[in-house]
Structure formats: C-alpha cells, structure tokens
Amino acid sequence: MVAILLVEDDLEIAENVLLFLDAQNYQTIHLSSGEHVVESVKRSPPDLILLDLMLPVKDGTQCCKEIREFSDVPIIMLTAKVEEIDRLIGLEAGADDYVCKPFSAMELILRIKAILKRTSKKPNTNIFSVNAENLKLSYQLKSTDLTHLEFSLFNLLYQQPERIYSRGQILDLAYPDMRDISDRTVDAHVKNIRKKIISLGIVDTVIESVYGAGYRYVMPV
Numbered sequence: 001m002v003a004i005l006l007v008e009d010d011l012e013i014a015e016n017v018l019l020f021l022d023a024q025n026y027q028t029i030h031l032s033s034g035e036h037v038v039e040s041v042k043r044s045p046p047d048l049i050l051l052d053l054m055l056p057v058k059d060g061t062q063c064c065k066e067i068r069e070f071s072d073v074p075i076i077m078l079t080a081k082v083e084e085i086d087r088l089i090g091l092e093a094g095a096d097d098y099v100c101k102p103f104s105a106m107e108l109i110l111r112i113k114a115i116l117k118r119t120s121k122k123p124n125t126n127i128f129s130v131n132a133e134n135l136k137l138s139y140q141l142k143s144t145d146l147t148h149l150e151f152s153l154f155n156l157l158y159q160q161p162e163r164i165y166s167r168g169q170i171l172d173l174a175y176p177d178m179r180d181i182s183d184r185t186v187d188a189h190v191k192n193i194r195k196k197i198i199s200l201g202i203v204d205t206v207i208e209s210v211y212g213a214g215y216r217y218v219m220p221v
Helices: 011-023 037-043 060-068 084-092 105-119 148-158 167-174 183-199
Strands: 003-007 027-031 048-052 075-079 097-100 129-131 136-139 142-145 207-210 214-217
Touching: 003 011, 003 037, 011 027, 011 105, 027 037, 037 060, 048 060, 048 105, 060 075, 075 105, 084 167, 097 105, 129 148, 136 183, 142 183, 148 167, 148 183, 148 214, 167 183, 167 214, 183 207
Parallel strands: 003 027, 003 048, 048 075, 075 097
Antiparallel strands: 129 136, 136 142, 207 214
C-alpha cells in the first residue's frame, strides 16, 4: 500500500484531504507542524509527501531542504502563496510539484497519481546517460558534447522526467546569474540539443515541447 505523509496545520483542510486519500486506499500519516517532519521521514519513509509551505515551528521550505539531504521521496508543496517567486523557492528547495490553495481534492489526487507513476519509472542508464563532469551525453557507444549553457538547460529537465518547465522557470533555474538570456535563447538551445541528440541515433523526441506551457524531458524507449 502506498504511504503518504500529509503535513498540514489547517485541521479542516487536513481532514478533507485525509478522507480523499483514504478513499483512494492510500495509507496516511498526518503531522500538523514542521517540528518532527524530518524525523518521521527517516523513521518511516513514505512514498510521497504533501507538505504545506507555511507551518508552525519549521516551515515547509526548510523541511523540504532537509529531507532532500537524504531522500528523493516525491514532495508536493501545498501553498496559499501564488506569487511566482514563492513557487520557485519551493521548487529550488527540492519539491517535485506544488498545488495552490484552494484546490480541489480531485486535482490533488491526479497530481499524486501522476507523480507516483513518473517516479516509479527507473531510467535506463545503459542506453542514455549524462556526464556532468565533461558535459557529455552518451547513448550506447556514441557521445556528444554540450556547451555549458546547453548542459545547464538539459540537466534541469533530465533530473525531473516528464515534468514541464516553463521558459521562465528555465531562465530562473538553469541560468540564475545570466540576465541577458531570453526566451528565444532557450528555444535556440533546445533546438541545438535536439540536433546533438539525433546525432547519437536517438529518434525519439527527448526534449518535448508542450504547447503554451514549456518543455519537458521524456526518456527514450
């Protein structure tokens, strides 16, 4: 049975979420503050964490950062803050996704199922691999070099298969110190990376365009 840890201090929200999780046959654990979250994850590792951003004692961002020091368990941030910077802070802390309050229980369930499905897939590193030391992509016996900027973009997508990044998120997370990078530059880098991947003999679209949303990495079959 899939175990989900819910960390939410609003008891009314927590009770409603727990009811829907139970109806989906998930095993649930509920904590109402950030005080013992890290200890709980170490003691009984869940399959997924629903983590409120604003928590008493220790906020969700700090909990997320500390969890990421020892675990890659999927984390969905629950937040009443809708500003882009707040969402980026959660993502930079290591969250896999975020849901803004108020949210529908069905939306949350769909997000949970999507992330559990995505993270259950194991990348086949025997056919496709990324070397951060020499900025190389390898496929079977072939390899290709990426520029530093191309690698920063590709590695961001590669670390979270199937997750969609908007151009704005790519600019903020892949090129945080470069103010002269534009949306068009991102598109140009994606085009160059695709050409290099094709040169390796991969016919699948590894970097997929999602209309109106951005780009995502899709593992080759």
